[in-house]
Amino acid sequence: MTTRPRIKLPDSAKVGDLIEIKTLISHLMETGQRKSADGKTIPRHIINTFTATYAGAEVFRAELHPGISANPFIAFHMKVPGPGEFEFTWIDDAGTKVVERTKLNVV
Amino acid sequence: MTHTKQSRAISRRAFALGSTAAVAAATLPTALLAQDQQQAWEELVKKVLGDAKPVEGKVAIEMPEIAENGNTVPFVISVDSPMTEKDFVKAIHVIATANPQPGVATFRFSPLSGKAAVTSRMRLARTQDIIAIAELPDGRFLSGKRNVKVTIGGCGG
Numbered sequence: 478m479t480t481r482p483r484i485k486l487p488d489s490a491k492v493g494d495l496i497e498i499k500t501l502i503s504h505l506m507e508t509g510q511r512k513s514a515d516g517k518t519i520p521r522h523i524i525n526t527f528t529a530t531y532a533g534a535e536v537f538r539a540e541l542h543p544g545i546s547a548n549p550f551i552a553f554h555m556k557v558p559g560p561g562e563f564e565f566t567w568i569d570d571a572g573t574k575v576v577e578r579t580k581l582n583v584v
Numbered sequence: 585m586t587h588t589k590q591s592r593a594i595s596r597r598a599f600a601l602g603s604t605a606a607v608a609a610a611t612l613p614t615a616l617l618a619q620d621q622q623q624a625w626e627e628l629v630k631k632v633l634g635d636a637k638p639v640e641g642k643v644a645i646e647m648p649e650i651a652e653n654g655n656t657v658p659f660v661i662s663v664d665s666p667m668t669e670k671d672f673v674k675a676i677h678v679i680a681t682a683n684p685q686p687g688v689a690t691f692r693f694s695p696l697s698g699k700a701a702v703t704s705r706m707r708l709a710r711t712q713d714i715i716a717i718a719e720l721p722d723g724r725f726l727s728g729k730r731n732v733k734v735t736i737g738g739c740g741g
Binding site: 495499508509510531534535536537538539540541542543544545546547549550551552553554555556558 | 655656657667678680683684685686687688689690691692693694696697698699701702703704705706707738
């Protein structure tokens with residue numbers, strides 16, 4: 478997880494609006510099923526958890542398994558409760574944690 | 585002349601017999617494998633549901649009918665729910681019945697979500713049924729199913 482994740486929010490939103498949040502992060506999502514050229518199983522290495530909070534409250538959480546494609550794209554919704562900031566967290570099997578914060582422009 | 589005809593007939597029969605045996609030998613392990621697979625996803629469904637019986641419907645799985653590349657098959661799963669404090673969808677469990685590891689993901693929502701819907705991409709090893717089970721706060725479950733035909737399988741298998 479070397480590159481920064483990408484987040485797409487609407488340019489602005491009003492309180493009570495239903496918005497879609499799109500997220501994308503680079504990750505191999507190694508399934509643990511593949512074998513290398515010398516016949517050894519390549520160990521599993523995936524992002525296993527993704528969480529999204531807004532103004533400190535959990536909006537959405539995903540527990541991912543090897544069935545999720547490489548470079549996981551996840552999109553979900555939120556009904557805007559008021560002004561605030563998103564905090565997105567990705568955690569992989571190696572314990573690497575990527576945290577991204579994005580303010581929502583509430584008008 | 586007749587001799588040649590006969591020997592040809594025999595050889596053809598021998599070939600036919602031989603190929604039947606080969607087919608039988610080839611299908612046997614596959615059949616056993618398929619059985620294991622069925623157990624894996626059935627166990628997973630059981631783990632999610634416990635003793636509860638899901639109600640079919642209200643869960644929509646949008647996926648391509650034919651996926652050319654099993655490595656990345658887009659999906660949108662949504663549940664018809666008002667998403668209020670009392671009546672919302674707690675989670676959606678996604679299961680790919682014929683994948684070596686049938687669990688795809690569990691998506692957890694809150695009333696703050698506003699809509700019980702998620703978009704992502706999954707791996708599919710081969711043509712199979714995808715099952716989505718929605719978990720409600722009162723312990724009830726809803727379910728939906730969709731078949732996707734896969735041209736080239738994913739999962740690095």
